[in-house]
Amino acid sequence: MSIEVHDLCKTFPGPEPVVAVDHVSFSVSPGKVFALLGPNGAGKTTTLRMLTTLLPPDEGRASIGGHDVVQASDQARSALGYVSTSTGVYPRLTAFEMITMFGQIQGVADANGRAEALIERLDLGDYRDVRCGRLSTGNKQKVSIARALVHDPPILVLDEPTTGLDVLVAQRFLELVGSLRDEGKTVLYSTHIMREVERLADDVAILYQGRIIATGTVEELLERTEERHLEEAFVKLVQAVES
Amino acid sequence: MSLYPLLRLELLRQRRQPMVMLSLVLVGVLGTPLAATQALERGDDLDIEDALSGEALRSTPRIQADATFAAWVTEADELELVEGPLDEGGELEPHEVIAHVTVDPDKRRIRVETGPRGPKVRNVIDRIKDIRDRHDSAARVEEAENIGVDLDALQPEVHIERHERADTKVSPWVLYGLPWLMTMLATTGTLYGAIDVLLSERLHHTAETILTSAATRRAIAIAKAMIVAMLGVGFAAASLGGLAAGQLLGLFPSLDPAPGPLVALGALGVAAVLAVQLSAIFLGVATFCEDHKSAGLVAGPMLMAPPVLATVAAFPGPSLSVWSACVPVTNILLVWRDALLGTLTPVGAVGVALVVAVQVGLSWRFTARRLADPDIVTGQATAEGRRKLGRYGPDALTTYALALASFWFIGVILQQLHLEIGLVLSQLSFVAIGLGAAAFFGMGRDRLRLRRPALVDLAFGVGIGLCTPALATGLMAVQELVFPGAQVFAERFGASLGLERPLWVTLLLFAVLPGLCEELLFRSALLGMLERDARPVPRVLLVAFLFALLHLSVFRLAPTMVLGVVAGWLTLRSRSVWPAVAFHVTHNAASFAVASSGALEVEPTTAAVAFVASVVVFGALATAVERRQRMA
Numbered sequence: 075m076s077i078e079v080h081d082l083c084k085t086f087p088g089p090e091p092v093v094a095v096d097h098v099s100f101s102v103s104p105g106k107v108f109a110l111l112g113p114n115g116a117g118k119t120t121t122l123r124m125l126t127t128l129l130p131p132d133e134g135r136a137s138i139g140g141h142d143v144v145q146a147s148d149q150a151r152s153a154l155g156y157v158s159t160s161t162g163v164y165p166r167l168t169a170f171e172m173i174t175m176f177g178q179i180q181g182v183a184d185a186n187g188r189a190e191a192l193i194e195r196l197d198l199g200d201y202r203d204v205r206c207g208r209l210s211t212g213n214k215q216k217v218s219i220a221r222a223l224v225h226d227p228p229i230l231v232l233d234e235p236t237t238g239l240d241v242l243v244a245q246r247f248l249e250l251v252g253s254l255r256d257e258g259k260t261v262l263y264s265t266h267i268m269r270e271v272e273r274l275a276d277d278v279a280i281l282y283q284g285r286i287i288a289t290g291t292v293e294e295l296l297e298r299t300e301e302r303h304l305e306e307a308f309v310k311l312v313q314a315v316e317s
Numbered sequence: 318m319s320l321y322p323l324l325r326l327e328l329l330r331q332r333r334q335p336m337v338m339l340s341l342v343l344v345g346v347l348g349t350p351l352a353a354t355q356a357l358e359r360g361d362d363l364d365i366e367d368a369l370s371g372e373a374l375r376s377t378p379r380i381q382a383d384a385t386f387a388a389w390v391t392e393a394d395e396l397e398l399v400e401g402p403l404d405e406g407g408e409l410e411p412h413e414v415i416a417h418v419t420v421d422p423d424k425r426r427i428r429v430e431t432g433p434r435g436p437k438v439r440n441v442i443d444r445i446k447d448i449r450d451r452h453d454s455a456a457r458v459e460e461a462e463n464i465g466v467d468l469d470a471l472q473p474e475v476h477i478e479r480h481e482r483a484d485t486k487v488s489p490w491v492l493y494g495l496p497w498l499m500t501m502l503a504t505t506g507t508l509y510g511a512i513d514v515l516l517s518e519r520l521h522h523t524a525e526t527i528l529t530s531a532a533t534r535r536a537i538a539i540a541k542a543m544i545v546a547m548l549g550v551g552f553a554a555a556s557l558g559g560l561a562a563g564q565l566l567g568l569f570p571s572l573d574p575a576p577g578p579l580v581a582l583g584a585l586g587v588a589a590v591l592a593v594q595l596s597a598i599f600l601g602v603a604t605f606c607e608d609h610k611s612a613g614l615v616a617g618p619m620l621m622a623p624p625v626l627a628t629v630a631a632f633p634g635p636s637l638s639v640w641s642a643c644v645p646v647t648n649i650l651l652v653w654r655d656a657l658l659g660t661l662t663p664v665g666a667v668g669v670a671l672v673v674a675v676q677v678g679l680s681w682r683f684t685a686r687r688l689a690d691p692d693i694v695t696g697q698a699t700a701e702g703r704r705k706l707g708r709y710g711p712d713a714l715t716t717y718a719l720a721l722a723s724f725w726f727i728g729v730i731l732q733q734l735h736l737e738i739g740l741v742l743s744q745l746s747f748v749a750i751g752l753g754a755a756a757f758f759g760m761g762r763d764r765l766r767l768r769r770p771a772l773v774d775l776a777f778g779v780g781i782g783l784c785t786p787a788l789a790t791g792l793m794a795v796q797e798l799v800f801p802g803a804q805v806f807a808e809r810f811g812a813s814l815g816l817e818r819p820l821w822v823t824l825l826l827f828a829v830l831p832g833l834c835e836e837l838l839f840r841s842a843l844l845g846m847l848e849r850d851a852r853p854v855p856r857v858l859l860v861a862f863l864f865a866l867l868h869l870s871v872f873r874l875a876p877t878m879v880l881g882v883v884a885g886w887l888t889l890r891s892r893s894v895w896p897a898v899a900f901h902v903t904h905n906a907a908s909f910a911v912a913s914s915g916a917l918e919v920e921p922t923t924a925a926v927a928f929v930a931s932v933v934v935f936g937a938l939a940t941a942v943e944r945r946q947r948m949a
Contacts (some may be wrong), residue, residue: 164330249587
């Protein structure tokens with residue numbers, strides 16, 4: 075199941091309207107990690123919010139696993155797992171309850187069994203019955219990942235998922251994303267951390283001021299800009315647009 | 318998708334609610350004696366059926382007296398003596414017989430048996446005292462002359478012993494207190510729940526977690542509404558249980574007799590429907606709140622509104638009609654009241670059920686749409702809501718909620734215990750809260766408009782105050798056409814001014830104090846607090862509406878709001894609050910004069926002429942004020 079995005083646009087109205095996303099198009103194939111790279115305010119989160127049916131696009135189309143995010147939003151949501159800095163955990167639920175409850179909401183037949191399996195896979199055994207409000211940031215994020223994976227979605231949308239995590243936890247998280255990609259899942263990964271993209275992404279789109287200014291593999295972008303690191307390539311591409 | 322997992326999720330999230338519920342129930346149970354006693358005292362004043370037809374207000378108080386006392390009563394006493402053997406120790410029916418009066422054989426002691434103390438009981442006791450004094454006077458005049466002292470300095474020879482009995486035939490607290498109590502608790506529980514189930518999503522960043530799950534927005538809204546309604550019912554049930562326990566323990570003897578199991582079950586049922594209705598409304602409202610602080614600002618005035626509506630419904634007020642059936646909260650309570658009275662028709666019950674179903678459905682739909690609103694997700698809507706709320710001054714609304722709470726929970730109860738002291742303290746609390754809050758928010762003398770006014774502005778205030786009683790009367794007459802009951806209320810209000818106390822006391826209590834204190838709260842503090850946030854017209858209208866709401870009567874809402882607008886306009890035009898004070902004092906004094914002179918009963922032609930003349934004079938004065946402003 076893939077992600078298809080065509081000419082997606084979003085403007086926030088107001089006294090001074092803000093064009094958050096401006097004719098963005100890309101597609102992500104199964105078994106690939108597609109990185110959406112951009113500075114703060116580039117439009118990454120708005121794009122992902124449209125893909126996860128939180129926001130309706132003003133123009134353009136997008137589909138998740140073949141389900142249009144506007145016409146078939148319920149089916150589109152069922153096909154994806156979404157983790158972002160805004161997808162928190164309920165502090166009064168234990169880790170196990172949190173995963174199980176969302177399993178039931180997503181219509182998983184054996185939600186308890188699935189929750190136990192995820193707890194084991196994510197090394198959350200010691201915190202199974204601890205209320206989420208008492209967990210560390212890293213463990214909360216693990217619970218959040220487990221919640222997103224509980225219905226075994228073919229598509230994962232991850233919006234800056236390592237924000238607030240320490241280096242070790244972030245490292246393990248990236249390993250997990252890599253293994254999920256290897257299992258054939260379609261992963262859309264938004265970040266502004268270049269190292270994560272270099273390590274993980276099969277394809278990259280650089281988003282700046284709501285528009286995609288460059289796409290390709292990491293190697294292609296480095297080659298195009300004649301730089302050795304993605305960070306320098308990114309700066310060069312952005313400066314080229316600004317000038 | 319099944320609602321069950323969503324409901325379970327919400328239930329698990331509400332784990333701490335029992336603690337909150339317990340604390341609120343304690344408040345409810347502790348507040349119950351006062352609230353119910355107050356309701357009871359107000360209840361003994363009127364028979365609801367008579368009140369609805371206006372008969373109770375026009376009737377002469379009835380007493381049942383023994384032969385000795387009956388012989389002392391004259392026509393001028395305006396007491397109706399019920400004939401027949403004195404039913405001492407039997408059932409006292411306060412709506413029919415206010416008091417049983419017996420005189421001891423030695424004629425030194427009068428035993429007066431009444432229901433719980435209330436305005437009507439007080440009135441009868443005063444009349445009995447007058448009769449006692451008149452009877453006593455012949456002997457006392459002689460004694461005073463013999464010993465050469467002032468007659469008034471002598472203690473009465475005949476003492477009155479008052480015995481309060483609660484074994485009333487009708488249980489007024491069931492009719493009045495229970496709907497009020499249920500509304501209070503269901504409102505508290507549901508509003509708290511509604512705010513919490515939405516705000517905690519935002520607080521813990523879980524809104525996107527649930528909104529990106531497979532659950533539909535509608536299912537989420539319904540699950541939340543169901544949990545909120547359950548909380549509301551829980552609050553009401555727990556507090557009614559606490560009340561029952563208190564009665565069993567004999568803590569509230571004035572509440573006897575205890576309601577039967579059917580009444581308790583009915584109350585719970587009504588609380589359930591009420592909580593469902595409130596949950597639907599409050600959920601929609603709570604989607605506009607960004608955090609607990611803004612929710613608190615919304616909650617204050619909103620918590621006040623349903624009890625006011627409940628009062629309107631439970632006390633003499635609108636009967637169940639097509640219009641009243643459409644007013645949320647009121648419609649449920651009208652059905653409840655009519656059911657208790659045995660006057661509920663199947664058409665009325667089914668009609669209200671349909672209306673409530675439609676209201677709840679629409680409200681859930683609205684909440685679901687709000688949850689689907691992208692602005693809710695991004696925080697744009699709440700930021701916008703906060704901006705709008707900011708325009709209407711959180712400081713002003715908080716100050717108002719404080720004043721309303723002080724008036725509703727302290728002032729009204731104090732007034733029941735002692736009318737004059739209660740009135741004075743209520744009014745002084747307005748000044749304390751208004752000016753205290755103004756000092757807290759750092760408002761200067763200019764912003765409070767306490768500057769010395771021009772004499773001509775004061776004169777305008779007095780002149781307009783002389784016109785407005787006729788205008789208000791005219792407005793109430795118009796209101797009577799669309800919302801019957803205003804005239805009965807006006808007569809009752811006129812009677813409650815207390816014609817028996819000295820004129821200066823009446824003027825002080827009903828004209829000077831309200832004129833001064835209410836204007837210092839509304840036109841000085843609240844209008845000033847809104848100065849930087851809202852434009853003049855919405856500001857004056859908002860403050861006038863809050864002013865009207867404080868008077869706790871649906872009949873006075875429109876006239877009082879008009880008066881509030883006039884006072885606000887005067888304040889803005891003269892840049893001083895004092896002309897508004899002069900206007901308010903004059904208006905109240907003139908209204909009192911109208912009420913006490915019987916001018917309410919004048920023929921329609923005279924009233925119409927007075928109304929038109931007042932409109933003309935008012936228009937002339939208003940034009941003069943505007944012209945003076947332009948010249949300035």
